[in-house]
Amino acid sequence: MQKLLVKLFIKDYQKIHDSKVRSRYGTLSGIVGIISNLILCSMKIILGILTASLSILADGINNLTDAGSSVITLIGFKLSSVPADEDHPFGHERIEYITGLIISFFILIIGFSLGKESITKLIHQDVTQNISIIVIIVMIISILIKLWQSIFYRKMAKAINSEALVASSKDSLNDCISTAAVIIGLILFKLTSWQPIDSILGIVVAIFITISGLKMVFETVNPLIGTKPSQDEIDAITKKILSHSGIIGIHDLVIHHYGNCTTFATVHAEVPSDEDIVTSHDIIDNIEREFRNELGIDLTIHMDPVDIKNPQTNELKEKILHIVKDISPDLSIHDFRVVYGETHTNLVFDVAMPIKFSCTKKELRELIISEIKKIDENYFAIIQIDQLYNRNEQ
Incomplete structure (x- = not known):
């Protein structure tokens, strides 16, 4: 389904390093999230009102916040695709990380709210009424929709290496667990009439969601602070530079990411000291041009003459x-x-x-x-x- 939607709605979908294509991936993800979450929200709020179930109603409101998160994702991808300007010469791609951070805070709020609501229910022993097999079936269907949503987000995130969509995928998976807890609580209450079960399960799920939200905060903050590049990226850059004749070795390689499509790097390249400086400089220019055209990396090379003889x-x-x-x-x-x-x-x-x-x-x-x-x-x-x-x- 994800591949079909991508092929139908994303032009040049294979050019994932193009900022415009990345924006289209984000737009499609946002629209899918808004539509599916609004459907789930409507279903659960109606069920919650008809059954007088606070847990179902809360689950529906949770989906409404998810729709809001999808709107934020949509806006984030649009803003991150804005070209560089005088005040932001490296572009705006890091807005995508901020989007992921906002979604992480939404998850934390949901976790705290669910925990507070569950503790209140446990103290006051609220009774769930009018539970039928139809309600259970509808809630199970909502889990399947959320599971599909999580898989969809995860595949889209993997395709374009997006922290914001990773956060959305984990959020959807948390919703599956939250809704499953609601269903288990409804079934056990139906079978045993033991009132605290719904609240206890709610507290457990709230703890799980809160921990997940905290992990996601750290995962989305790290790229904003600046992290060490992957060893695969370091090895690839090193291998490509050393593949050129006239380069003896490299050191002081520093890589800066300003999003997934904008990368700047600097490195010191060692060249034979007895080589003609114009020849060595021409080799350096060719390497820099090759990186820019083939990999989209703006590489600056400092030339270090080395006496090897x-x-x-x-x-x-x-x-x-x-x-x-x-x-x-x-x-x-x-x-x-x-x-x-x-x-x-x-x-x-x-x-x-x-x-x-x-x-x-x-x-x-x-x-x-x-x-x-x-x-x-x-x-x-x-x-x-x-x-x-x-x-x-x-």
Whole structure:
């Protein structure tokens, strides 16, 4: 069903990295959510009034808030597709994350409201009346609709990698559990006339929904704060750059995501120092153009000339690397060069240090310098400690 709807209503549906196509996915998801939730809301509110069941009525109001969430999703995708402007040069795609955060807060409100209502019912022992097999069947049908809705959202989220639709999918699944609890409560009350059962199940479901909402808040906040890129993405970028002749190695790779379609990256690429600078620069330009055209990544490359043919420099580099690796296998070095003088020799290099490390940058620098002095008192180390953003630099 999801594939059919996508093919019918989304033009160029396979171009998922196009912001306009992503917006169409979001629009379709929002419209499907609004229509299906309004149908469910109408059914349950009518049933709740006819049966004098507060739990069914509350479930219907829950679906009404879901329709509101679908409206927010729809608006969020529309706003996130707005092109970059002077005040927002990186575009507006992160609005989609804010949409997911708003939906997460809706889920938290629903969880708290259901818990409050269930506790109130438990205290006052409200009685559910006029429960028939027709009511049970209609509620089961509503679960099936919500389950389909959850699967639909999940597939759409997977297609375009959308946190907002992931949140909507989990919200729909929570609704299935909530409605199932209402049905179980109605059936058990019908069979046993034990009044507290509906309230107890409601409290359990409220706790589940609240925990789920809290998890979703963290999941949607993380992209806004900024997270480490996936190792697959790091490996793919590294492999593609190193596939070009004239590139010896890379380091200091930093990736910034401003949504799913806008990515900026910077990296230092090592090139042979004896290579013509115009030739190396042309290679760098070609790589940057290739990333922009093929992957949609705005890549900026800093060129680092490296002397790979001087045996004395290479020998010193190996000694320094051995010192650094003895301190910790998680450390690495780059931009190594040697400046010879009449009275002493400067060893200039950078050390990449993980975010969580056993000592400070100052302590690490002093430790490396002390070990270098053991090799030769005339070696002066000039060390820049960099943050290690990914493991490919080792």
